[in-house]
Amino acid sequence: MKKINRCKVRMYRAGTGDCFLLKFYAGTRRKFTMLIDGGVWQGSKEYLTPFVENIKDATDGKIDLLVITHEHRDHVLMFDRCSEIFETFEIDQLWFGWTEDDGDPEVAAWKEKYGDKKKALSFAADRMNQLINDQSIRMSLAGNQAENEMYDAKVLFSDVVNGFSELHAAGFDGQKIYKGGLKGMEVVKKLKVNKVRYCRQGEIIKDIKNMEGVKFYVLGPPNMYQQVKKEHGKEGESYDHNKDLEVNDLFSLSVLKDELEPLKDDILPFDREFVIENDQMGKECFSVSNSQIRYEDPMKEWRRIDHDWLYSSGNLALRMNSLTNNLSLALAIEFEESKKVMLFPGDAEFGSWESWHKIKWHQGELKTEDLLNQTVFYKVAHHLSHNGTAASLGLEMMNHSDLVAMATLDFTNISNGWKSTMPNRKIVKELLKRTKGRLILLNDEEVYSDFEERELISTVIEKEKARMNDAEKYEFDRDFDIPKSIKVKTKGQIIEKPLYYEYAVDGR
């Protein structure tokens, strides 16, 4: 049997988010199809259908392996919008990280706890929206110098929190279902497949039918629950850097409280005797008069803090985002003979990258560093954000001269707040250096390489490409394919663009 020695990586271009179709070849024969994620930040069923149809055409409706890296909207939304098409696929295997094994009691307990926070984030985001819509925020700032700028800053904050809320928790058909999984994820879990696998860090998966000569190394997710425990007790460790969600427990409690019900004991930080109930105010006004009069003084409304506490949701959002990113199923796919590696880390952040280096592979002397050294294709984690790619424990170990990278960043379809974190200039610079300009962006429109917005990233990439020698240039042009543009409908407009970019990884 001939061994697999080539892989065509197709990056779909629906918007910021991951959807990768991998077709593995032995010589010229296609032997195996694999889909990693099906997500995008935003898109209607109508807009996404041509993309999913394209997956179907390219695979003849048969996917040998479906991999879902983690539960974020920009990795699973297509399943939500185009569930009917996906249901017609013939899928052999479905892989998740071990943290999606809902039958595991530890996972279930975690999900319950995590679900509460998800709900709290959504509630807080809703509340912030509401306060902007009913003019409460505008009124609370009235009279201040620069009140408009202050208002804009609050709106931006709220938009970004709402963006994070949607990333984590979007319900069925516009209905808010907060606690459970994203709808896209639920759809995936209900798909008919022959085999489900929950991958564990340190596993080496081989001998897959029709995949002779290819090995999968499971890099992440780390054994998170243990890691959370470990993060305690470090001297001087700040709570802010701590990924422990417990810090937000009290916040969640109060966001989720029922406005109409009397306050329960667990929500109060003190014994009830110290708390003045609102309905007692009239009767016992003697005991509070001073504070209340001062707080409610109409001339001093600008000093009130009625809503400020809701902004703690920003902290919660970031913490949840990092946590979920670190749950990403991260895979190194190796061509056995040449040892060349394709790296698909999902959106793994530093914490996960760091843990990869502690893995004992029990395969000769193999270290994770070797896998990184051998990486010839890198799916850039977390859309080129700073946290997505570890420096000394990641990128700086990718020193193969054939390195090509794909990044799923698209400024025309992206969450609020992301534009200021992506792309990270340092990472772009380092990637350009290491790939000699072979950095393929999902969409380079409007993306600048510098903060001054003087030079488009595409210009810089072209410049860097000049560093390739003739052979490298020839090979890259040969292996990189841009199909012809197709009309797609988005937000009532028809635009034309290639549905995907494809790069053929030479595994020889």
Next chain:
Amino acid sequence: MKTTSKRKPNFRKLRAYAFDPSLSLKLDTAEVNEIEYTLPWEDLEKGPVGSYIEVIDYDPTIDRYYEAVDLNEPYILVENGIRPSESNPKFHQQMVYAVAMTTIKNFEKALGRKVIWSTRLLSDTTLYEEYVEKLRIYPHALREPNAYYSPHKKAILFGYFRSKASSLDIQMPDAIVFTCLSHDIIAHEVTHAILDGIFRHYNEPTNPDVLAFHEAFADIVALFQHFTFPEVLKHQIARTRGNLKNQNLLGQLAQEFGSAIGGYGSLRDAIGKVNPKTKEWEPAIPNPQDYKRTMEPHVRGSILVAAIFDAFLSIYKNRVADLLRIATGGTGILPEGELHPDLVNRMAKEASKAAKHVLNMCIRALDYCPPVDITFGDYLRAIITADIDLIKNDDQEYRLAFIDAFRKRGIYPTGIKTLSIDSLKQKELDIKFHKSNQGRSFSSNIDMNDTTKEYMAILNKYLKEYGDDIKYVTERSEIYRITTEYIRGNYDNPSGLVQGLHQRWAITIEEPGTESLSEMTGLAFHPGFENLGIKTDDQFYFPRFSIQNLRLLSRVGPDGNLLNQVVFSIFQKSGVVMNMDGTIGHFIPEVDPVPPNGFVMYGGCTLLFDLDDNSLKYIISKPIIDVEKYRLDGKYEVDEDRVRAQYNFQFNEGLEERSLYSKYFGVGLNNNFNEPFAMLHNH
């Protein structure tokens, strides 16, 4: 019985934690964790609400008020306040009041004047601003591990949260941690508020040091305020027994103070850490590269904290050297067993005294800082200059200790050639006016043309009048009222007419035509100021400038010498554009729209005027114009180095080095429209 002339007590004593509640659970620290804060007596309403602060215990997260403490209740009075307790919100109110007032009083003592909070800026352009009498404190305002000063609300919001214990022996698992019960956090936040009242523009990140300075300074105050409590030190010194030579003790202690409640510890990480192998605490070896490389405000700030702490340690070592010689008979080796309590007392006293001195030096230096764009180097110069001004005889070599500590960390001021006390001290001017029978006479140790002399004469008169008017005023609101009249001019009241400096200068001198004034201040007062992106005054043909931070201060030095000075800042804005070809252009702020790659560069100078001497002593400047170039070529051009540095930081380096939190939720580098300190603390 009603008596109106009842004698009021001098002090109010209040019990509170010296650190935070976590240390009360450990037996060996419990006894020192509860101390009495001694505050000057003031009348208090329930809250407590005093003249400087109002504590309002409204918890918006559950929409409830907590019972407010009445510190005048007899039972509370006789017991020096409520007993420290985490579970009683009234104690929380008492503690924030006690620590906040202690911090305020420390500032007033060091600065020689009253603390006045920053004004609230209004949308109404005619009113412009509003006096804020009381800083508001909300002890239970957030549910997160954070506390912050809100410059918009003139309030401090404290958070509380549930924590897994950071170390199980000092915290109950799942206990609620209240940030308003940490001495360091309270002192830190109050310092932010006080600093905002002095330098509003220290929130503007114009270089990597500015925000770092705000954080570091707040931490320095918290740290050294801690060390002024001899009770705390005594206990620790006694514990170390023969290990007295090991000066690491104080460093370790400093760091422990910070880490007890998490987040705030990071500023003290640069002091040292526990060696994982030996389990011993070791001071960090300063690396000058850190100051060059690190941009994140906390990490950068920690370099300054470590430098000041290093200086403190040298001073302390110096102060106890003789005690150690006496105690060891000159051998340096102490006998076995416990230390003699007298020795412990004396050493603690020395440490506490050194801490007081360092705290005073650090605070006093503020009046010698430029009003904008501060760097750590500027701060070092300010410390040295301020100290020389007040304390002529530095027999304990404090200044050298500071210089050495900064040098080791690669912090050098720009524009000086050598690192010595003399070169670091700001150039002393002596511009004097005498009134005698022969009329006015003028003397100066620098050359200036006649127009400038005229300007200076007006300035001198203005400051003298202000000094005279405010000399005996003690009521803060009255100080504010008179000062504002002098800043803005008061034309509504013909009987008490006060002319602002703008009018005095602009009316007297029809055409701006003075070189020396521009040269001295570094600001654009010359003809053609418009070409440097400076707005013209609304009423006169004169460059727009503003006066800030006009204050009278009277300080007493250790020799009983008295220092009466008026300090104030002149402030100017220049619209600058960085053109594509690398040249620098200009626009007029508030008139022209901000062009792409355009930004406002702030220039300013702090002037110190000696009232007793009737002489202008110092001009500490962050120039808009390139003074050097003017001297060489006679041309007025914008200070290119400053423009490029600010541009590089604000459009490039700084943006990249922001915290993730501020990248997501902030608006660019400058988060002043949001809650800048909430952003800063969420790193």
